[in-house]
Amino acid sequence: MTWSVLIALAVGTAAGLVIAALYALARRYARGSRELGTDAERATYETLNLASRAAAHLRGGLVSGDTVKAARDLRTLLNCDVFVVVDERGALAIEGGSERVRASAERLARDARQSGHVELARSVVQGEHGDVDAVAAPIMIRGRSVGALVAFSRQIRPGLVRATSEVADWVAAQLELAELDASRAALAEAEVRALRAQISPHFIYNALTAIASFITTDPPQARELVLEFADFTRYSFRREGDFTTIAEELGSVGSYLKLERARFGDRIAVTLQVAPEVLATVIPFLSVQPLVENAVRHGLESKEGGGRITITAADSGAYAQITVEDDGVGIDPETLRDVLAGRPSAEHIGLRNVDSRLRQVYGNGHGLVVETNIDAGTLVTMRVPKSQPERLAGREPSR
Incomplete structure (x- = not known):
C-alpha cells in the first residue's frame, strides 16, 4: 500500500472521528436542552441558584460576610438597575451603580428602618435615561431593624416592591442563621473553657504534688x-x-x-x-x-x-x-x-x-x-x- 493511500486513509479516518464527535456533541446539547425543561422550570432553577449563592455570602453576617458578592446575586434576582445593602452605619455594598446613589439609598433605608415598613421614593436619582425611582425594605430580626435593602429602577412596579420585601425577609432569615452559627461557635468555645477549668484545680494540684515527691x-x-x-x-x-x-x-x-x-x-x-x-x-x-x-x-x-x-x-x-x-x-x-x-x-x-x-x-x-x-x-x-x-x-x- 502506498504512502499516499495511507495518508488518505488516515485523513479520512480523522475526518470521520471529528464528524462523529461533533454529532455526539450536538446530540448531547439537544438532550441537555430538553432536560432543562420549560421556561418556568429554568426560571425556578435560576432563582434557587442565585438565592443559594447569596446565602453562602451572607452566613458570616452583613459585616463579616461577603456582602458585595451577595448584593451582586440579589440584584440579578430582583432584576433592578441598582441594588444597595445598608446597615446601621451606612451603605455596605452598591451593585450596578456609582457612588452617587449612596446618599439617596442611606436616606431611604433610614426611613424604612425607622418605620419598619417598605418605603417608596420617586425620582430620587438622575440616571442615564432619566429619573430613577427606589424602593427600600427593612431587614427585621426579632422586631429590630438591622439594615435595609434598596432597589433602584426606572419604573417601580408592584412586583418589584413585593419582591424587595420578600428578599429582605429572606436576608433576615440568613442573618439569624449566621447569629445561630456564631452562638454555636461561642458555646463550643465556652465548653472547651469549661474543660480547661475542670483540669486546672483538680489535676494541676495533684500533678505538682506528685512531682514534688520525686x-x-x-x-x-x-x-x-x-x-x-x-x-x-x-x-x-x-x-x-x-x-x-x-x-x-x-x-x-x-x-x-x-x-x-x-x-x-x-x-x-x-x-x-x-x-x-x-x-x-x-x-x-x-x-x-x-x-x-x-x-x-x-x-x-x-x-x-x-x-x-x-x-x-x-x-x-x-x-x-x-x-x-x-x-x-x-x-x-x-x-x-x-x-x-x-x-x-x-x-x-x-x-x-x-x-x-x-x-x-x-x-x-x-x-x-x-x-x-x-x-x-x-x-x-x-x-x-x-x-x-x-x-x-x-x-x-x-x-
Whole structure:
C-alpha cells in the first residue's frame, strides 16, 4: 500500500472521528436542552441558584460576610438597575451603580428602618435615561431593624416592591442563621473553657504534688515529669484552633497518664492500641483526654487496687473509632442518662461536654456511646468521620 493511500486513509479516518464527535456533541446539547425543561422550570432553577449563592455570602453576617458578592446575586434576582445593602452605619455594598446613589439609598433605608415598613421614593436619582425611582425594605430580626435593602429602577412596579420585601425577609432569615452559627461557635468555645477549668484545680494540684515527691528521692524522674507537665499544660491551654489530630490528642493523653501513674504507681495499668492510618484524622480539641480523665477519676481512683485503662483508635471504614475502657467501679445507668441529658451534675462533666461537642460538629448521630453499670466498668466509644468538612480539615493543628 502506498504512502499516499495511507495518508488518505488516515485523513479520512480523522475526518470521520471529528464528524462523529461533533454529532455526539450536538446530540448531547439537544438532550441537555430538553432536560432543562420549560421556561418556568429554568426560571425556578435560576432563582434557587442565585438565592443559594447569596446565602453562602451572607452566613458570616452583613459585616463579616461577603456582602458585595451577595448584593451582586440579589440584584440579578430582583432584576433592578441598582441594588444597595445598608446597615446601621451606612451603605455596605452598591451593585450596578456609582457612588452617587449612596446618599439617596442611606436616606431611604433610614426611613424604612425607622418605620419598619417598605418605603417608596420617586425620582430620587438622575440616571442615564432619566429619573430613577427606589424602593427600600427593612431587614427585621426579632422586631429590630438591622439594615435595609434598596432597589433602584426606572419604573417601580408592584412586583418589584413585593419582591424587595420578600428578599429582605429572606436576608433576615440568613442573618439569624449566621447569629445561630456564631452562638454555636461561642458555646463550643465556652465548653472547651469549661474543660480547661475542670483540669486546672483538680489535676494541676495533684500533678505538682506528685512531682514534688520525686524531687529528693528521684530527681531524674522529677525532671521527666516536669517536662510531661509542661507538654500537657501547653497543649491543654493553647489558644488557637478548635480542632486537632488524633495523634496530637493521644500525645497529650500520654503525658496526662504518665503524671497520673506517678501518683498511683502500679494501681493504674494502661494499654494503648492505635492504627497508624487514623493518626492524622481531625477531631475536636480535648475530646479524648476528658474521657481518659473520667476513667481515672470516676472509674479507678475509688476502686481498691486500681485497674486498667485500654485506649484504642481503630480504622472503621469511613470512620475512625476511638474507645476508652476501664474496669473500674462503673456508672449507675440512671445517673449516666441524667449526665448526657444535660441535667445538673458535679460528676462526669467531661462525658457530657464531649458528647455535646461531637453532636454539634457532626450531628446527633455521632454522640458518645457509653456502656456501663455499677461494678462493671465503663466503655466509651466515639466515631469520627475520616473525611472531614473543609471548614474542619483546614484548621491548623497545634504545634
